[in-house]
Structures are given as structure tokens and as C-alpha cells.
Amino acid sequence: MLVIKIWNYFQGYVIIRIEGLTLEKFLNLAVTKDIYLWDINRIGYTTIEAKVRTNGFKLLKEIVKNVGCRVNIVEKKGFPFLLNKLKSRKMFAIGFVIFIGLIFFLTSLIWNIEVLGNDKVSSENILSLMDEIDVKEGIIKYRIDTSLVKNMLLDKVDYFSFVNVEIKGTKLIVEVKERDLPPEIVTKDTPCNIVAKKKGVIEKIIARNGKSVVEKGDIVRKGQLLITGITADEMLDKNILVHSDGEVLAITRYSEIVEEPIEKMLKKETGNVYTTRELKIGDKGISIVEGEIPFENYIEEEKAKKIKDGEKKTSEVKEKILEQQEENKTKKVSSNQEENKVKQIKERNT
Amino acid sequence: MKDNMEKFKYNISDILELPKDIMMDLPKITLIGSIQVLISNHKGIIEYTKEVIRVNSNSGVIKVVGKDMYIKIILVEEIIIVGNIEKIEFLN
Numbered sequence: 001m002l003v004i005k006i007w008n009y010f011q012g013y014v015i016i017r018i019e020g021l022t023l024e025k026f027l028n029l030a031v032t033k034d035i036y037l038w039d040i041n042r043i044g045y046t047t048i049e050a051k052v053r054t055n056g057f058k059l060l061k062e063i064v065k066n067v068g069c070r071v072n073i074v075e076k077k078g079f080p081f082l083l084n085k086l087k088s089r090k091m092f093a094i095g096f097v098i099f100i101g102l103i104f105f106l107t108s109l110i111w112n113i114e115v116l117g118n119d120k121v122s123s124e125n126i127l128s129l130m131d132e133i134d135v136k137e138g139i140i141k142y143r144i145d146t147s148l149v150k151n152m153l154l155d156k157v158d159y160f161s162f163v164n165v166e167i168k169g170t171k172l173i174v175e176v177k178e179r180d181l182p183p184e185i186v187t188k189d190t191p192c193n194i195v196a197k198k199k200g201v202i203e204k205i206i207a208r209n210g211k212s213v214v215e216k217g218d219i220v221r222k223g224q225l226l227i228t229g230i231t232a233d234e235m236l237d238k239n240i241l242v243h244s245d246g247e248v249l250a251i252t253r254y255s256e257i258v259e260e261p262i263e264k265m266l267k268k269e270t271g272n273v274y275t276t277r278e279l280k281i282g283d284k285g286i287s288i289v290e291g292e293i294p295f296e297n298y299i300e301e302e303k304a305k306k307i308k309d310g311e312k313k314t315s316e317v318k319e320k321i322l323e324q325q326e327e328n329k330t331k332k333v334s335s336n337q338e339e340n341k342v343k344q345i346k347e348r349n350t
Numbered sequence: 351m352k353d354n355m356e357k358f359k360y361n362i363s364d365i366l367e368l369p370k371d372i373m374m375d376l377p378k379i380t381l382i383g384s385i386q387v388l389i390s391n392h393k394g395i396i397e398y399t400k401e402v403i404r405v406n407s408n409s410g411v412i413k414v415v416g417k418d419m420y421i422k423i424i425l426v427e428e429i430i431i432v433g434n435i436e437k438i439e440f441l442n
Contacts, residue, residue, distance in 0.1 A: 023398065024394075024395045024397060024398050027395050027398065027421075027424060028394040028395055030424075031394070031424055031425065032426065034426065036425070037421075037423075038422060038423045039421075039422060040398075040421040041420045042399055042400050042420065048398070
């Protein structure tokens with residue numbers, strides 16, 4: 001039994017050589033005294049070798065006196081003896097502890113910071129921002145509050161729409177997604193004009209503030225003034241500048257080119273479902289595998305069922321795997337064109 | 351008197367279908383191929399060499415003959431002998 005062997009190793013045992021004429025009597029006495037003996041080997045006519053635990057060996061001494069045998073230790077084995085050996089080699093033990101400590105210490109540091117996905121904002125800029133809240137190379141990774149770094153970056157840099165901070169081993173990965181800056185909001189106090197964005201025919205114009213320049217039925221070009229912010233006051237000679245505001249409706253045309261392949265791959269669910277089960281404890285999952293997934297193309301659907309609520313997040317996840325089949329669909333070219341025509345007409349109408 | 355007691359025990363265990371090794375304190379010998387013998391309910395070793403091992407028990411002396419045998423484990427109740435076992439005999 002391996003378990004017993006390991007237990008014996010940790011308890012420590014000795015290989016003893018017993019010399020005498022009445023060895024059977026010795027063995028019987030040892031057994032009645034509850035001394036655990038194993039691997040008893042007869043070596044010669046008057047000698048046997050056996051293994052005994054260290055605590056059993058002390059008890060053996062009494063029997064030895066009664067029977068009249070001689071016992072000497074051949075070998076000491078096990079963990080306690082190894083420790084004794086180490087005691088005489090203190091520096092070795094200390095070195096070993098230091099070595100393990102050093103490994104733990106060095107792996108708990110951040111050695112490298114990687115910035116991914118930045119284009120407009122330079123990596124140095126991001127690193128210097130992180131440096132301000134003491135996140136830099138060489139700090140202990142357990143002290144980093146990733147959500148704090150995340151929020152700080154989102155707060156300080158307007159270009160970021162998404163920031164993910166992750167610690168992988170000794171590496172800190174900062175993943176960002178950039179976006180265009182939102183247009184500047186013109187405050188209601190600043191005077192301005194309203195101009196046409198596109199070419200079109202004016203249908204309706206309502207000026208809430210300012211004065212409308214064009215009328216219904218007018219054709220306007222791009223950039224043409226629609227509502228002016230300069231209003232003349234009859235009482236005063238001077239013109240008043242206002243923040244123009246209003247609604248202008250115009251008929252305009254949006255054209256869009258949609259390219260459609262003549263042959264198209266369509267993914268369709270076949271209706272075949274294969275379920276696998278997974279036991280999740282916290283973030284870690286143990287999948288209970290029931291063979292391989294028999295489909296080549298599939299989508300995974302997850303359904304989590306909580307077994308027990310409370311602090312421990314233990315849940316069984318049922319993964320449904322839906323089979324997908326690719327279908328070739330060939331469209332007729334003529335019908336394709338017709339469709340496009342219909343689309344265009346629809347767009348014109350809107 | 352003792353014989354009567356034994357007979358009574360035997361009958362009881364027969365009627366109730368109880369294992370006789372427990373009721374009558376008889377040895378139970380388990381052989382695994384010809385490489386291992388387990389004798390439970392033994393009453394001590396009489397002889398121990400590589401070729402012959404004699405073990406005392408309530409139903410007489412059990413003599414195990416073989417080659418390169420050694421006692422793997424010996425406990426109060428059990429003894430495990432490992433080696434090339436050739437025969438097992440009861441000596442009364």
C-alpha cells in the first residue's frame with residue numbers, strides 16, 4: 001500500500017538486523033507487544049532483517065533482553081532522519097528556504113507593463129499616468145487594484161472607451177479601446193448659424209430662435225445658410241447675435257452601395273443539440289466530459305444553474321452545443337439587381 | 351467439555367450461517383496465485399526460514415513450503431507471506 005509506505009516514510013523507520021537462535025520467539029513477542037514489523041527477511045541461519053518504526057524500536061529493547069538476541073541498526077530511513085541530517089547542515093537548509101522565498105518574491109513582482117490597442121495616446125503617456133498612482137514596474141502585484149487603474153485611465157483620458165487591466169504572471173497588461181472624441185457641445189449662449197449638411201429641397205422650416213433665410217421649396221446646397229443667428233432689431237440699429245435654433249425638414253437622397261456576393265454561405269442551425277455538463281466553483285470549472293463534441297461547426301450556449309447560493313459560487317453549467325450547417329445559396333443575379341432597385345426606390349421615398 | 355462447546359459453536363454458526371472463522375476462531379487462509387498467502391487468526395510463528403514457514407493456529411500448525419519466501423507484514427491477527435509458494439499443509 002502506497003499510503004502506508006508514505007506514512008511510514010514520514011514517521012521514520014529503521015532497518016534492523018537481529019541475531020540470535022530463537023528468532024521466532026522474538027517475532028512472536030514483538031507481535032504480542034503490538035510492534036509493527038514488516039519486510040522480515042531471513043538472511044542467514046541466525047540472522048534476520050526487518051523494518052520497524054522508530055517508536056517501535058524503543059519497545060523492542062525489552063524483548064531483546066528477554067530473548068537474548070542482538071539487535072543493531074543497519075539503516076535509518078524516513079523524513080525525521082533527513083531532518084536530523086539537515087540540522088548538521090544548517091546553511092544548506094537556510095539556502096533552500098531562501099531560494100524558495102526568493103522565487104515567491106520575484107514572481108510576485110510586476111516585471112513588465114504592456115499596453116495594447118492604443119493608437120492616439122502614446123504608451124509612455126499611459127505609463128506616466130499609471131506612475132502617478134504608483135503603478136509601475138517593480139511593484140508587488142498583489143497591491144495593484146486593477147479596477148482603480150481602469151477607472152483612473154477612463155477618467156483621465158477621454159479617448160478611451162474601454163480599458164481592461166489584467167495581471168498575467170509577472171506581466172501587467174493594459175488593454176485599451178480608443179474612440180473618436182464626441183463633438184463639442186455648443187452652449188446655448190454662443191451665437192451661431194444653422195447651415196445645411198446636405199443638398200436637398202426644403203419641405204418645412206421652423207425657426208425657434210433666429211431668422212429663417214430659406215423658404216419651402218427652395219433648393220439648398222451643402223453649407224448654405226438656413227437659419228441665421230443675426231437678427232435685426234427694429235428699435236436698434238445694431239444687429240443682435242443669437243444662438244439660432246430650429247427644425248428644418250428637407251428631402252434629400254442618401255445613396256448606399258451594398259455589395260452582395262452571388263454565392264453566399266448561410267449558417268443554419270440543424271436542430272441537433274449536444275449537451276455537456278460542467279461544475280463551476282468560483283471561476284474554475286471542471287468539465288464532466290462525455291466524449292468529444294460530435295459536430296464540426298457549432299455554437300455554445302451556456303445555462304448556469306446554481307446548486308447552492310451563498311458565498312460559495314458553486315454552480316453547474318450546462319453547455320448546449322447547437323450544430324450548425326453551412327448552406328450554399330446561389331442567388332440569381334437578375335433578382336439581386338431587382339432587389340437593389342427596390343431598395344433604392346425605398347430610400348428615395350424616405 | 352471443550353469438545354461440546356466447539357460442537358455447539360459449529361452448530362450455531364451452521365444454523366445462523368455465520369462465518370466459521372469468526373465463531374470458532376479458526377484461521378482463514380487467503381492465497382493469491384502462488385505468490386502470496388494471508389493467514390488471519392494465527393497464533394504465532396514456530397519456524398521461519400526462506401523455504402519453510404510454520405505458523406501455529408487453532409486448527410493445528412500450518413506449514414507453508416516454497417522458495418524465497420519472506421514475511422511481508424506480521425500483526426497480531428494477520429500474517430502475510432510473499433514468495434514462491436509450493437504447498438500449504440496442516441500438521442496436527
